[in-house]
Amino acid sequence: MMTSRPAPTVTRRPDLDWIRVLAFFTLIVFHVGMFYGPWEWHVKSPHEIPEMAPILMATSPWRLTLLFLVSGAATRFMADKMTVRALTRARLARLVPPLALAVLVLVPPQTYYQVIEQAVTPVETFYPAFYLKYLSGTGHWCRVNDCLTTPTYNHMWFVSYLLVYSLALSALLALAGTRLRAVGDLLETRLTGWRLLVLPFVGLLALDLLQLRFPITHWLLHDWYNHVLSFTAFLFGFLIAKSLPLRDAFVRWRWWGLVLAVPAYAVVAYYTWIFPFGGPTPPLGLRAAMRVVYALQQWGAIVAALGFGARHLNRDGPVLRYLVQAVFPFYLVHQTITVVAGHNLAPLGLNQGVEAALLVVITFIGCFATYEIVRRVNFLRPWFGLKRMAPVRSPDTAKAPETQPQGQAQPVQA
Secondary structure, eight states: OOOOOOOOOOOOOHHHHHHHHHHHHHHHHHHHHHHHSSSOOSSOOSSOOTTHHHHHTTTTTTHHHHHHHHHHHHHHHHHTTSOHHHHHHHHHHHHHHHHHHIIIIISHHHHHHHHHHHOSSOOOOSHHHHHHHHHHTOOOOBOSSOBOOSSOOGGGHHHHHHHHHHHHHHHHHHHHHHHHHHHHHHHHHHSOTTHHHHHHHHHHHHHHGGGGTSOOOOOTTSOHHHHHHHHHHHHHHHHHTTOHHHHHHHHHTHHHHHHHHHHHHHHHHHHHHHSOTTSOOOOHHHHHHHHHHHHHHHHHHHHHHHHHHHHHOOOOOHHHHHHHHHHHHHHHHHHHHHHHHHHHHGGGOOOHHHHHHHHHHHHHHHHHHHHHHHTTOTTTGGGGTOOOOOOOOOHHHHSOOOOSOTTSOOOOOO
């Protein structure tokens, strides 16, 4: 008599950890590119590189959507090991202190250099005086068409959104946890074969068309398209995190993901080049057609990343464990380092290639140095998204009292 084997229990996905690490490192390089590109940013090189815009579009359509997906998957592994209340407390403890640190300490230097470079109103260059105005929102730092609102979170919008999505997920789990997980089982049965490529693409296209009406702002209360897209990706990652059939499906379709993503990127890059930032607005019909191409690049790249990751990045090890812990502190400090270094390198008149390479090196060195310091100081760890280290017990206090008769062997302590 044959008996069916129970489905294997998935307790961790090293491939998703690797994807998260690599995506965040790509984001660091992306922000260095923003210093030179034609789009608005906090500080800018005096020597703009228009060709940077098509290059940045290689990852811009899909990188953050992928990160929200992976964040949802990581939350799933947490949620299946604890109660909803414990999950909520864990997410608050992980996300709120770093967000507060960023708004109060890490972001103000970015704003300081931004107003020095961009504000047309008088700027207080004495940093303590600037900081008081930053906290009180009384700086009145304006350009021609808009003014800067402070305090602000800048690049930490991602963490603020992740916090809101985590709390929303906790509410869903409390109200309908079993039904929510059942949706994951439904996705596993429906996203088979070609449907894995087509159905999510159609869903992304429907969401992307919203951007024609609701542009991305990165402001929590006025970012409707971005919320719908990012929360959907977060939930999708939560639902499929433990599905081995879907993991294997992404592996099988990874090359088809590239077939979709690469030509679509070529079209997006050309479109970005012929309709540069600040130029005439393209016709509505063309912009709507480009949302189709954008969604093709978006989903194709995500399929390829998840598929190649599951195929080639499925091994754990000390390097991965180090980087997984380091990536959140890296994210917290990287943009401040890039902004400060970029603003102060620009007046030196260095060769642009040398300057850009130096900016990347300075940013990564600063990130590694910050992490190496923070991870050793227990007080700082929660402020950078790390758990406190357990106190080291002395041999005398750690020794268990003898409860067995003299001469009987004691069990080995694991």
